[in-house]
């Protein structure tokens with residue numbers, strides 16, 4: 172077997188809830204000022220699941236759909252792992268539940284298990300899979316990375332930043348989306364910005380302001396390290412900073428934070444431009460104004476934020492806005508969020524590979540607590556390979572429009588039902604199975620020993 176080259180993402184499958192609540196209606200229902208969720212946070216719709224769906228069912232759905240769409244047999248997969256922060260059975264992994272799709276085909280030689288750290292677990296799982304394909308453990312089969320979460324918050328200011336979904340990524344050599352080597356930049360730290368200490372509840376404990384500060388500081392650190400590593404690898408490259416990317420996708424708690432993040436990168440570029448003449452040329456309007464600022468004092472500095480938001484607006488519209496469709500329409504999916512950004516970017520090409528061929532995509536992944544990474548993806552120039560990836564995602568936009576809108580009143584009742592029943596036994600969920608998309612797995616029953624059984628809506 173030859174050494175695998177161009178290791179990366181061969182295929183992607185996405186599932187999101189069939190139900191959504193409209194954020195304008197939620198603003199009215201919650202009694203907040205009009206525009207707070209839609210303009211202030213940049214969110215239009217929020218997907219959510221009834222008690223019929225849990226993390227196991229979401230992941231069963233996405234894996235079974237990927238295998239079918241890509242015409243794969245269970246024996247074609249040699250590694251399968253899950254990144255999630257939606258924990259049900261604590262010691263028992265979601266991966267072990269997914270074995271239900273493999274065991275009946277005699278496939279039990281399947282490496283990989285669950286990885287957890289808030290919204291970062293999916294990226295850790297992706298790196299494990301990439302490393303496996305590039306390692307001496309690789310046996311020629313493909314890897315599957317599954318990211319899934321149900322993001323629900325208690326009533327209050329964080330609730331409109333919820334969402335849910337799952338993404339499965341097929342990993343192997345000769346991929347249309349290749350993960351660049353030698354530039355992955357990591358920033359990890361101990362912080363209590365968002366965590367789930369109450370094991371009886373699906374709701375996190377959140378320090379909203381701290382979580383934003385942690386996110387932005389992780390971005391600063393990852394970006395600067397990426398920048399250093401990139402320069403080390405390409406000492407003669409004259410394109411540094413934002414210019415080196417054709418697109419940037421981010422973990423998206425809510426869309427407005429991502430626009431601020433792009434502005435943050437342009438602030439970093441400004442500070443990294445130490446040559447005075449160059450700075451004057453690139454930033455004529457304010458090259459002297461921010462000469463002495465310290466990054467860590469600017470997280471909530473309105474003046475700095477406004478100037479760099481304005482300065483980077485065109486770049487944001489061109490390089491990042493196309494990646495926000497799913498985040499805006501479904502909300503924060505936690506681990507899949509950053510990969511929903513990648514899917515949104517891919518489907519923004521409307522099947523036209525020439526819009527993506529040869530492009531360089533920057534990726535920022537963040538999980539509270541905290542773990543973060545910036546890495547990059549090179550898109551192949553092989554149009555046929557890319558076309559098949561894009562064709563396999565053509566269902567996403569039409570499916571978004573096939574969802575059912577639920578009133579904020581009913582949404583709140585369904586959230587209460589979910590919260591009330593999340594750890595019940597001898598329990599059959601009450602959520603309406605007929606509203607689920609065909610091919611969706613759902614929770615049938617939880618018995619007296621907390622054992623869960625699932626069925627599929629055909």
Ligand code: ACO
Nearest residue numbers: 204205206207210211212328329332379380382383386424
């Ligand atoms: N029209 C337009 N904009 C408005 C309006 C209005 N009527 N009302 C408020 N806004 C703006 C505010 O000015 C603010 O904008 P800014 O961010 O530029 O200052 C924005 O809307 C949000 O309003 P806030 O009052 O700041 O919101 P609040 O503090 O109530 O909650 C928060 C926001 C902290 C993000 C909350 O939703 C939360 O805790 N979410 C979960 C944590 C989270 O997502 N953290 C991000 C990283 S960690 C992770 O991924 C889980």
